[in-house]
Amino acid sequence: MVSRMFRLETEVDKARQDLLRKRLRDTNTAASPVLRALRGTPGERELPLHVWVLDDSGALAGGLVGHTWTNWLHVGQLWVDARHRGAGLGSQLLAQAERTAFRERGCTSVRLETWDFQAPEFYKKQGYDVVCVIPDYPPGITEYTLTKRLTA
Structure with missing residues:
Protein backbone atom coordinates (compact mmCIF):
# COMPACT_ATOMS: atom_id res chain seq x y z
CA MET A 1 0.00 0.00 0.00
CA VAL A 2 1.25 3.45 -0.89
CA SER A 3 1.35 5.97 1.94
CA ARG A 4 0.41 9.52 1.01
CA MET A 5 0.89 12.69 2.94
CA PHE A 6 -1.47 15.60 2.42
CA ARG A 7 -1.24 19.17 3.63
CA LEU A 8 -4.41 21.26 3.77
CA GLU A 9 -4.07 25.02 3.29
CA THR A 10 -6.66 27.77 3.42
CA GLU A 11 -4.68 30.65 1.95
CA VAL A 12 -5.58 32.47 -1.24
CA ASP A 13 -3.19 31.38 -3.99
CA LYS A 14 -3.92 32.85 -7.44
CA ALA A 15 -1.43 30.61 -9.25
CA ARG A 16 -2.97 27.47 -7.74
CA GLN A 17 -6.46 28.79 -8.45
CA ASP A 18 -5.55 29.30 -12.11
CA LEU A 19 -3.96 25.83 -12.27
CA LEU A 20 -7.03 24.23 -10.69
CA ARG A 21 -9.33 26.08 -13.12
CA LYS A 22 -7.22 24.91 -16.10
CA ARG A 23 -7.13 21.30 -14.91
CA LEU A 24 -10.88 21.26 -14.24
CA ARG A 25 -11.55 22.77 -17.68
CA ASP A 26 -9.28 20.15 -19.29
CA THR A 27 -11.00 17.32 -17.38
CA ASN A 28 -14.46 18.62 -18.29
CA THR A 29 -13.49 19.12 -21.93
CA ALA A 30 -12.15 15.56 -22.16
CA ALA A 31 -15.38 14.16 -20.66
CA SER A 32 -17.89 16.21 -22.70
CA PRO A 33 -18.35 16.09 -26.48
CA VAL A 34 -20.06 19.48 -26.33
CA LEU A 35 -17.14 21.11 -24.53
CA ARG A 36 -14.65 19.29 -26.79
CA ALA A 37 -16.38 20.80 -29.83
CA LEU A 38 -15.88 24.27 -28.33
CA ARG A 39 -12.12 23.77 -27.97
CA GLY A 40 -10.31 26.48 -29.90
CA THR A 41 -13.48 28.40 -30.83
CA PRO A 42 -14.28 31.96 -29.73
CA GLY A 43 -17.08 30.59 -27.51
CA GLU A 44 -14.62 28.59 -25.42
CA ARG A 45 -13.54 31.58 -23.34
Whole structure:
Protein backbone atom coordinates (compact mmCIF):
# COMPACT_ATOMS: atom_id res chain seq x y z
CA MET A 1 0.00 0.00 0.00
CA VAL A 2 1.25 3.45 -0.89
CA SER A 3 1.35 5.97 1.94
CA ARG A 4 0.41 9.52 1.01
CA MET A 5 0.89 12.69 2.94
CA PHE A 6 -1.47 15.60 2.42
CA ARG A 7 -1.24 19.17 3.63
CA LEU A 8 -4.41 21.26 3.77
CA GLU A 9 -4.07 25.02 3.29
CA THR A 10 -6.66 27.77 3.42
CA GLU A 11 -4.68 30.65 1.95
CA VAL A 12 -5.58 32.47 -1.24
CA ASP A 13 -3.19 31.38 -3.99
CA LYS A 14 -3.92 32.85 -7.44
CA ALA A 15 -1.43 30.61 -9.25
CA ARG A 16 -2.97 27.47 -7.74
CA GLN A 17 -6.46 28.79 -8.45
CA ASP A 18 -5.55 29.30 -12.11
CA LEU A 19 -3.96 25.83 -12.27
CA LEU A 20 -7.03 24.23 -10.69
CA ARG A 21 -9.33 26.08 -13.12
CA LYS A 22 -7.22 24.91 -16.10
CA ARG A 23 -7.13 21.30 -14.91
CA LEU A 24 -10.88 21.26 -14.24
CA ARG A 25 -11.55 22.77 -17.68
CA ASP A 26 -9.28 20.15 -19.29
CA THR A 27 -11.00 17.32 -17.38
CA ASN A 28 -14.46 18.62 -18.29
CA THR A 29 -13.49 19.12 -21.93
CA ALA A 30 -12.15 15.56 -22.16
CA ALA A 31 -15.38 14.16 -20.66
CA SER A 32 -17.89 16.21 -22.70
CA PRO A 33 -18.35 16.09 -26.48
CA VAL A 34 -20.06 19.48 -26.33
CA LEU A 35 -17.14 21.11 -24.53
CA ARG A 36 -14.65 19.29 -26.79
CA ALA A 37 -16.38 20.80 -29.83
CA LEU A 38 -15.88 24.27 -28.33
CA ARG A 39 -12.12 23.77 -27.97
CA GLY A 40 -10.31 26.48 -29.90
CA THR A 41 -13.48 28.40 -30.83
CA PRO A 42 -14.28 31.96 -29.73
CA GLY A 43 -17.08 30.59 -27.51
CA GLU A 44 -14.62 28.59 -25.42
CA ARG A 45 -13.54 31.58 -23.34
CA GLU A 46 -15.55 33.92 -21.16
CA LEU A 47 -15.64 37.44 -22.57
CA PRO A 48 -16.58 40.40 -20.38
CA LEU A 49 -19.68 42.38 -21.31
CA HIS A 50 -20.17 45.69 -19.48
CA VAL A 51 -22.76 48.41 -20.10
CA TRP A 52 -22.61 51.79 -18.33
CA VAL A 53 -24.97 54.76 -17.96
CA LEU A 54 -23.42 58.10 -17.03
CA ASP A 55 -25.35 61.19 -16.00
CA ASP A 56 -24.82 64.68 -17.45
CA SER A 57 -21.86 65.29 -15.14
CA GLY A 58 -20.19 62.00 -16.13
CA ALA A 59 -20.98 60.28 -12.83
CA LEU A 60 -22.05 56.65 -12.81
CA ALA A 61 -25.85 56.43 -12.89
CA GLY A 62 -26.01 52.68 -13.44
CA GLY A 63 -24.27 49.70 -14.90
CA LEU A 64 -24.35 46.06 -15.84
CA VAL A 65 -21.40 43.72 -15.48
CA GLY A 66 -21.53 40.30 -17.03
CA HIS A 67 -19.81 37.95 -19.42
CA THR A 68 -20.60 35.74 -22.35
CA TRP A 69 -19.57 32.10 -22.62
CA THR A 70 -20.57 29.74 -25.39
CA ASN A 71 -24.07 30.93 -26.34
CA TRP A 72 -24.97 32.37 -22.91
CA LEU A 73 -24.86 35.82 -21.38
CA HIS A 74 -24.44 35.71 -17.59
CA VAL A 75 -25.42 38.95 -15.85
CA GLY A 76 -23.38 39.22 -12.66
CA GLN A 77 -24.44 42.65 -11.44
CA LEU A 78 -27.01 45.23 -12.48
CA TRP A 79 -27.35 48.44 -10.50
CA VAL A 80 -29.04 51.82 -10.92
CA ASP A 81 -28.39 54.74 -8.57
CA ALA A 82 -31.43 55.48 -6.37
CA ARG A 83 -31.73 58.99 -7.85
CA HIS A 84 -32.28 57.51 -11.32
CA ARG A 85 -34.54 54.55 -10.51
CA GLY A 86 -37.94 54.50 -12.15
CA ALA A 87 -36.62 56.16 -15.32
CA GLY A 88 -36.16 52.87 -17.21
CA LEU A 89 -32.38 52.74 -16.94
CA GLY A 90 -32.35 49.17 -15.61
CA SER A 91 -34.46 48.01 -18.55
CA GLN A 92 -32.20 49.89 -20.97
CA LEU A 93 -29.03 48.41 -19.48
CA LEU A 94 -30.44 44.90 -19.65
CA ALA A 95 -31.78 45.35 -23.19
CA GLN A 96 -28.44 46.71 -24.44
CA ALA A 97 -26.54 43.79 -22.91
CA GLU A 98 -29.01 41.32 -24.43
CA ARG A 99 -28.74 42.97 -27.89
CA THR A 100 -24.94 42.96 -27.78
CA ALA A 101 -24.81 39.34 -26.62
CA PHE A 102 -27.30 38.24 -29.30
CA ARG A 103 -26.14 40.29 -32.29
CA GLU A 104 -22.39 40.45 -31.73
CA ARG A 105 -21.66 37.24 -29.83
CA GLY A 106 -24.32 34.81 -30.98
CA CYS A 107 -25.85 34.28 -27.55
CA THR A 108 -29.28 32.69 -27.42
CA SER A 109 -29.85 32.70 -23.65
CA VAL A 110 -29.27 34.78 -20.52
CA ARG A 111 -28.98 33.78 -16.89
CA LEU A 112 -28.74 35.81 -13.71
CA GLU A 113 -29.21 35.57 -9.97
CA THR A 114 -31.06 37.97 -7.69
CA TRP A 115 -32.29 38.02 -4.11
CA ASP A 116 -35.92 38.37 -3.05
CA PHE A 117 -35.42 41.96 -1.81
CA GLN A 118 -33.69 43.01 -5.01
CA ALA A 119 -35.39 42.56 -8.35
CA PRO A 120 -37.05 39.22 -9.17
CA GLU A 121 -40.26 40.98 -10.26
CA PHE A 122 -38.30 43.43 -12.42
CA TYR A 123 -36.64 40.55 -14.27
CA LYS A 124 -39.94 38.70 -14.73
CA LYS A 125 -41.34 41.85 -16.38
CA GLN A 126 -38.35 41.74 -18.75
CA GLY A 127 -39.32 38.22 -19.86
CA TYR A 128 -37.19 36.15 -17.50
CA ASP A 129 -38.37 32.85 -15.99
CA VAL A 130 -37.47 31.60 -12.52
CA VAL A 131 -35.63 28.29 -12.89
CA CYS A 132 -34.23 27.89 -9.38
CA VAL A 133 -35.18 29.10 -5.91
CA ILE A 134 -32.77 28.73 -2.98
CA PRO A 135 -34.40 29.68 0.32
CA ASP A 136 -32.29 30.89 3.23
CA TYR A 137 -29.28 31.81 1.06
CA PRO A 138 -28.05 33.70 3.02
CA PRO A 139 -30.19 33.10 6.11
CA GLY A 140 -33.53 34.88 5.87
CA ILE A 141 -33.10 35.68 2.17
CA THR A 142 -34.19 33.75 -0.93
CA GLU A 143 -32.01 33.64 -4.02
CA TYR A 144 -33.55 33.26 -7.48
CA THR A 145 -31.89 32.12 -10.68
CA LEU A 146 -33.68 33.36 -13.80
CA THR A 147 -33.16 32.68 -17.49
CA LYS A 148 -34.40 34.10 -20.77
CA ARG A 149 -34.20 32.96 -24.39
CA LEU A 150 -32.97 35.65 -26.77
CA THR A 151 -34.63 36.10 -30.16
CA ALA A 152 -34.42 38.61 -32.99
